[in-house]
Amino acid sequence: MADTSLPPYVMVLFGATGDLAARKLFPGLYHLAVADRLPEEFRIIGSGRHSPGSDEEFRDQIRDGLRETVDDLDDDAARTLLERLSFQTSNADDGSELAQAVRAAEEQIAGDTGSDVDDVRRLVYLSVPPSAMDGMIAMLGREEITDRARLVVEKPFGLDLESSRHLDSSLKDVVDEAQVFRIDHFLGKEAVQNILALRFANGLFEPAWDRRSIASVQIDVPETLGMEGRGSFYESTGCLRDMVSTHLCQLLGFVALEDPGTLDEQALRDAKAALFQDLRPLDKEHVVFGQYAGYRDEDDVDADSDVETFVAIEAHVDNDRWRDVPFYLRTGKRLAETRRTITLRFRTPDSSLFDGEPGPNELVLELTDDPKITVDLRAKRPGPDMALARAEMCLDLVDALAAGGDDSHPLEAYERLLLDVLRDDQTLFTRADEVDRLWQVCQPLLDDRPEVQSYEPGSWGPQAALDLPEGGWRLGD
Numbered sequence: 355m356a357d358t359s360l361p362p363y364v365m366v367l368f369g370a371t372g373d374l375a376a377r378k379l380f381p382g383l384y385h386l387a388v389a390d391r392l393p394e395e396f397r398i399i400g401s402g403r404h405s406p407g408s409d410e411e412f413r414d415q416i417r418d419g420l421r422e423t424v425d426d427l428d429d430d431a432a433r434t435l436l437e438r439l440s441f442q443t444s445n446a447d448d449g450s451e452l453a454q455a456v457r458a459a460e461e462q463i464a465g466d467t468g469s470d471v472d473d474v475r476r477l478v479y480l481s482v483p484p485s486a487m488d489g490m491i492a493m494l495g496r497e498e499i500t501d502r503a504r505l506v507v508e509k510p511f512g513l514d515l516e517s518s519r520h521l522d523s524s525l526k527d528v529v530d531e532a533q534v535f536r537i538d539h540f541l542g543k544e545a546v547q548n549i550l551a552l553r554f555a556n557g558l559f560e561p562a563w564d565r566r567s568i569a570s571v572q573i574d575v576p577e578t579l580g581m582e583g584r585g586s587f588y589e590s591t592g593c594l595r596d597m598v599s600t601h602l603c604q605l606l607g608f609v610a611l612e613d614p615g616t617l618d619e620q621a622l623r624d625a626k627a628a629l630f631q632d633l634r635p636l637d638k639e640h641v642v643f644g645q646y647a648g649y650r651d652e653d654d655v656d657a658d659s660d661v662e663t664f665v666a667i668e669a670h671v672d673n674d675r676w677r678d679v680p681f682y683l684r685t686g687k688r689l690a691e692t693r694r695t696i697t698l699r700f701r702t703p704d705s706s707l708f709d710g711e712p713g714p715n716e717l718v719l720e721l722t723d724d725p726k727i728t729v730d731l732r733a734k735r736p737g738p739d740m741a742l743a744r745a746e747m748c749l750d751l752v753d754a755l756a757a758g759g760d761d762s763h764p765l766e767a768y769e770r771l772l773l774d775v776l777r778d779d780q781t782l783f784t785r786a787d788e789v790d791r792l793w794q795v796c797q798p799l800l801d802d803r804p805e806v807q808s809y810e811p812g813s814w815g816p817q818a819a820l821d822l823p824e825g826g827w828r829l830g831d
Contacts, residue, residue: 369481370400446489495528542767545725585654666819694721
């Protein structure tokens with residue numbers, strides 16, 4: 355079975371033999387196939403500069419990758435997916451054979467279904483380095499592969515304000531904004547989307563979601579991993595470009611946006627874009643850059659590199675809801691834990707009844723595949739005296755929202771976002787004006803970089819970053 359509501363598709367995956375395709379894209383397509391969420395008719399054409407061999411050898415490579423990444427692989431389902439898979443080399447200078455392969459696949463689908471070739475849509479996934487992006491986009495336009503296409507672009511969306519605008523101009527030369535899907539996989543996470551449900555569907559939280567009740571917000575995404583073979587990539591990007599201008603700012607947008615009124619793609623993205631307009635450009639006096647000891651010994655890293663592998667930021671949103679509330683953002687490599695945690699720290703009650711007792715309440719959102727919500731409370735300690743103790747109320751969303759049918763099973767982030775592209779739904783994708791504004795916010799740190807401070811692997815970063823939030827960080831405290 356398949357999703358008969360979807361039109362037939364030819365999907366072109368650049369970087370089809372790369373790490374992202376092996377870990378996320380092909381497993382995502384496999385899970386969509388198993389759940390009958392792919393179109394009834396589709397073909398997948400992998401592409402890149404170098405051929406992996408024959409089509410059968412390419413299919414064997416992808417099958418081996420699926421066996422490593424998918425638990426209890428259904429061989430029949432995998433075979434059905436892989437039978438529709440082929441490979442065609444291409445590069446920025448020559449995409450003629452790729453264009454022929456796309457048209458041949460469309461003609462085959464049209465012949466099998468008795469439909470018109472123009473009824474077949476195209477999904478073009480650009481998982482290529484930033485340096486190659488402009489040339490590949492131009493090639494797609496020359497070869498008219500962008501006709502009827504949804505163009506998926508991986509981050510980073512440029513490396514600064516100027517290059518991001520150049521990239522956007524290159525895209526607009528060949529496609530309309532409605533065809534561009536700038537993917538930020540954090541937005542595909544169930545736990546991130548649940549921020550909207552938690553806030554706007556619960557009278558317990560919505561009235562308190564502002565400066566009158568909230569003292570600060572922490573968005574904390576530390577990682578224990580180091581470069582893992584990505585030294586060359588990190589040398590050209592660094593942590594600010596890789597994580598802050600994309601993932602962490604998008605999380606801030608979901609936490610802080612105004613009620614969009616509806617959940618359609620324009621309303622939600624308009625609300626997020628309006629929030630980013632109110633986000634104050636970052637000030638180096640409230641930013642800490644770090645580099646873990648040993649980074650310069652990694653493969654493909656300059657011996658004198660000053661690239662940051664850690665960033666901690668105090669950000670501010672200048673509007674009536676959030677004025678004077680600091681947003682603390684922290685992320686980095688080789689830190690003490692791998693977490694995806696948002697902490698809303700509430701103001702201390704005005705009452706003096708319990709002065710000096712344990713600190714403020716916190717609402718903690720764990721944005722993992724096993725999402726949890728924790729509320730730190732204060733309650734009377736058992737015994738004869740009126741003394742307070744810290745207590746925790748914890749909600750495990752996986753257990754609490756047990757699956758109630760096929761559609762209630764959570765989708766992995768790339769799985770969900772690939773499905774949204776097939777559905778032509780841009781709600782969870784980043785719009786051009788959002789990207790431009792976030793580069794405006796981050797550009798001051800590129801023009802006048804903070805001094806990069808060393809930190810030990812396995813720590814929580816430089817001491818200056820630990821001291822940044824009043825009252826300290828939730829994680830590592």
